[in-house]
Amino acid sequence: MTRFLPPALCCLFLCIGVFFTSCQPTKSSRLSPKAPKEAYNTTRMEVRNDRFLSTVHIPVSIAMADIERQINAQVTGLIYEDNSLDDNNKDQFMTKVWKRGTIIVNAEDSLFHFTVPLRIWAKAGVSVLGFTQYKETEFDIDLRFKTKFDLDQDWSVNTQTQADGYGWVRRPTVSVVGFNVPITNLVSRMIDKNLGTITKTLDQQIRRNVDLRTPVLKVWNTLRDPYLLSEQYRTYLQVVPKRILITPLRFEGRTVRATIGIEGFTLTTTGAKPAVIPVISLPDLTVVTRVKDDFQIGLLSEVSYPEAAKLAAEELVGKNFKFSDDRYNVTVMSIDLYGQNETLIIKAGLKGTITGDIYLRGRPYYDAQSQTISLKDLTYDLDTRNVLQRSASWLLQGTFARTLEKQLTFPVGSYITDMQKLIQERLKNNQVVKGVTMNGRIDEIRPDQVYLTPTALLAVVNARGRIDVKVEGL
Numbered sequence: 364m365t366r367f368l369p370p371a372l373c374c375l376f377l378c379i380g381v382f383f384t385s386c387q388p389t390k391s392s393r394l395s396p397k398a399p400k401e402a403y404n405t406t407r408m409e410v411r412n413d414r415f416l417s418t419v420h421i422p423v424s425i426a427m428a429d430i431e432r433q434i435n436a437q438v439t440g441l442i443y444e445d446n447s448l449d450d451n452n453k454d455q456f457m458t459k460v461w462k463r464g465t466i467i468v469n470a471e472d473s474l475f476h477f478t479v480p481l482r483i484w485a486k487a488g489v490s491v492l493g494f495t496q497y498k499e500t501e502f503d504i505d506l507r508f509k510t511k512f513d514l515d516q517d518w519s520v521n522t523q524t525q526a527d528g529y530g531w532v533r534r535p536t537v538s539v540v541g542f543n544v545p546i547t548n549l550v551s552r553m554i555d556k557n558l559g560t561i562t563k564t565l566d567q568q569i570r571r572n573v574d575l576r577t578p579v580l581k582v583w584n585t586l587r588d589p590y591l592l593s594e595q596y597r598t599y600l601q602v603v604p605k606r607i608l609i610t611p612l613r614f615e616g617r618t619v620r621a622t623i624g625i626e627g628f629t630l631t632t633t634g635a636k637p638a639v640i641p642v643i644s645l646p647d648l649t650v651v652t653r654v655k656d657d658f659q660i661g662l663l664s665e666v667s668y669p670e671a672a673k674l675a676a677e678e679l680v681g682k683n684f685k686f687s688d689d690r691y692n693v694t695v696m697s698i699d700l701y702g703q704n705e706t707l708i709i710k711a712g713l714k715g716t717i718t719g720d721i722y723l724r725g726r727p728y729y730d731a732q733s734q735t736i737s738l739k740d741l742t743y744d745l746d747t748r749n750v751l752q753r754s755a756s757w758l759l760q761g762t763f764a765r766t767l768e769k770q771l772t773f774p775v776g777s778y779i780t781d782m783q784k785l786i787q788e789r790l791k792n793n794q795v796v797k798g799v800t801m802n803g804r805i806d807e808i809r810p811d812q813v814y815l816t817p818t819a820l821l822a823v824v825n826a827r828g829r830i831d832v833k834v835e836g837l
Contacts, residue, residue, distance in 0.1 A: 394719030394754065396747040399708050401701045407816045410663070410823065419586065419602070420656040420831050421623040430475075430619065431468045437572040438462060443564045445557070448486070448497075455497075456553045457486040460561070463503060470614035475510045476527065479565075485535065487549060498537035502550070505530045508562060512612065516647040520573045522566045526558040576645060579607075582799060584641045586625060589632070592785045599636055600660065600786065603628040608651045624654035631662050631782060658803065658830045661811070662782050664775035664822040666736060671773050671820060672700045675709075678770045683715075686761045691716040693758070702815035707738065709767065717755045722747045723764060725771070727813040729822045736775055736813055736822050741768035775822050783808060783826055790830060803830035 443460035464480035486499045507527040515521050535550045589599035604627035613620045666674075675698045685692045697712035709723045725741035741764050743751065751759050783805060790803035811823035 394713070394717055394721060394750055396720070396722060396744070396750040398710070398720075399703050399722055399724065399744050399746075401708070402703050403815060403817050404704050405814055405816060407665075407818060407821065410814045410816065410821050417627065417629045417658045417660070417830075418608075418655045419604075419625040419627070419658065420654060420829065421625065422831060423621050423623055425619045427468050427470065427617040427619070431466060433573065434468065434477075434569075435466050437574075438466065438565075438568055442481075442568060443561055445560075455487060458553070458557070459484045469617075470619060473511070473612070473614060475512055477508045477510060477524075479506045479508065480504075480532070481506055483535075485550060485553070487537075487553070500535040500537050500550075502535035503532035504554075505532060506558075506561070508565065510566075514575070514609065514648055514650075516649075518576045518579065518645055518648055520570055520575060522569050524562040524566050526562055529554065580642075580645055583607075583625070583645060585799060586627075587639050587642070589637050589639060590789075591636070592631065592782065592789060597634055598782060598785075599632050600789070601629070601632055601637055601639075606646055606649060608649050608654050610651060610654055622654045624651075629658070629660050631660060631786075656829050656831070658828055660786060660805075660826045662779050662824045662826055664736075664779055664824070665819045666773045666775065666822070667819040668700050668702075671736075672698050674773055675700065675771055679711075679767065684761070684763055684766070686757045686763075691755070691757050693717060693763075702817075702820075705815060707815060707820070708744070709741075709771065711767070717758070721751070721758075723767065725768060727815070727820055729775075729810040729813055729824060730772075731808075731810050733772065734775060734779065735772040736820055737772045738768050741765075741771070773820070779808075779822075779824050786826060790828075801830060804828045 439462060441459060441461050443458075445456070445458050448455050448457055461482045462479070463482040466480070467478040469476045481504050482501065483504060484499065484501050486497055506529045508524050509527045510522045510524045513521045513523075531547070534545060534547050536545050583604060586602045586604055589601045592598045592600050602625075604625050606626040608624035608626065610622045679695045679698055681694065683692055683694045693713040693715035695711055696714050697710075699710040699712075701708050701710075703724070705726060706724045707727050709725070710720055711723065712720050722744040723741055724744050725738035727736050727738055729735075730737045742748075743759065743764065748759065787805050790801060790805070793801045805826045805828040807827040809825045809827060811825050814821040814823065
C-alpha cells in the first residue's frame with residue numbers, strides 16, 4: 364500500500380535537500396578556452412641574414428715597388444707594332460716596339476709617372492739623290508708617360524695615358540753607301556706622330572693584362588668563410604658581404620693609399636659550421652668620398668621552446684596559488700610555450716578550484732641588467748579572459764599573471780658575455796690568412812630585441828666597434 368506524504372512535509376524535505384546540497388563543496392569547473400593560433404613572422408635564417416649591416420674598414424697602402432713589380436710582370440715583350448708602310452697617309456714608316464728593361468713608376472699630383480725603356484726597330488723610306496731607299500734601324504729610347512688611374516664598376520683598370528717626352532739612349536742610324544747616316548730627326552718626327560697611338564696601346568695593354576679581380580675575390584671569399592670563435596659554444600663569426608666601396612687614390616711619396624670598405628651583414632651563429640659556397644664574381648665597385656669605420660656584430664643567443672618550457676616548469680610546476688582569502692586555489696600542473704608573431708604564448712595547465720588550460724600572452728625582451736630573456740605586459744589571452752569572466756573572475760583579479768611574468772625568465776647572459784670577450788680577443792692582430800691581418804675593438808654592447816621563430820626565441824645583442832683589415836702585397 365503506497366502512502367503519500369502531506370504536501371507541507373514534501374516541501375520541508377525539498378528545502379532541507381537543497382540546503383544540504385548547497386553546503387557541500389562544488390566540483391571544480393573544467394576550463395576549455397580556445398587556444399591562440401601559432402604563427403611566426405620571421406625565421407631563424409631571416410634573423411641571421413637580414414640584420415646588422417656593417418662596414419669592414421680596409422686601409423690599403425700600396426708601395427710603388429709593388430706597382431712596378433705588377434706592371435713589369437704583366438707588360439712584357441712586344442707591346443706595339445706598325446706593319447704597313449702605306450698607313451698613316453703613306454708615311455713610309457714601319458716599326459716594332461719592345462720593352463727593354465724595368466718600367467719605373469712614380470706618383471705626383473694624383474698622376475702616375477712612368478718611364479718606359481724601349482727597344483725600337485724601324486723601317487723607313489730614305490730619299491738619297493732623288494731615289495727612295497728603304498732602310499732598317501734599331502735604337503733604344505726611354506719614353507715618359509703620365510697616367511690617370513681609375514677603377515671601373517666592373518673592376519677593370521681604366522687608365523688615361525698622355526705622352527710626357529722621351530730621351531735617347533742609342534740614336535738611330537742607317538747605312539747608305541757604307542756610311543752611317545743619322546736619321547734621328549726623321550725618327551723623332553715619326554715617334555711624335557705615333558705617340559698618341561702608343562699611349563692608346565699602352566692603356567689597352569694595361570686594361571687587358573692588369574688583374575685586380577683575382578686578389579680582391581680571394582679576400583672577398585676569405586671574409587665570407589665562417590670563422591670559429593669558440594669550440595665550447597660551437598660559435599662562428601660570419602660575414603655576408605654585399606657591397607664594396609673605395610675612396611679615390613691618394614699619393615704620398617712612394618706609396619699609394621686608399622680605403623676600401625666591405626659592407627655586409629655580420630653575426631655570430633651557433634651549431635655546425637655554416638656551409639658557404641665560394642663566389643666566382645664580385646659586386647660592382649662603388650666610389651665614395653669616405654668609408655665608414657663603424658662595425659657591429661649580432662650576438663645571437665638561442666633558447667628553444669622545449670628548453671624554455673623546461674626552465675619555466677622548474678620554477679612553476681607544482682606551485683600552488685590561493686585567492687580571495689583562501690576560498691579558491693589552483694596548482695600549476697604543466698607549462699608549454701610557443702609564438703604568435705611577436706607575442707609569446709604561455710599555456711598553463713591548472714588543477715584546483717578550476718581545472719584545465721589557460722592561455723596568457725606577453726612580449727619577450729632582452730633585459731640587459733639581468734642578462735635574461737624576460738616578459739612584459741603579460742596578460743590573459745582574450746578567449747581565456749572571456750571564459751574566466753564567466754566562471755572564475757577571481758583568477759583575473761589576483762597576482763597569478765604578475766607572478767608568472769616575474770618567474771618566466773631565461774638566462775642568456777653568460778653566453779653573450781663570453782662571446783664579447785672571445786670576439787675582442789680574436790680581433791687583436793689576428794692574421795686571417797697570409798697577408799691579411801685583422802684588428803679591432805668592441806666599444807659598446809646594445810640590446811636589439813628578441814625574435815620569435817618557429818623553433819626558438821632568439822635574443823639579439825649588437826656589439827658595436829671598429830674593425831680594420833690590413834692587406835699587404837695587394
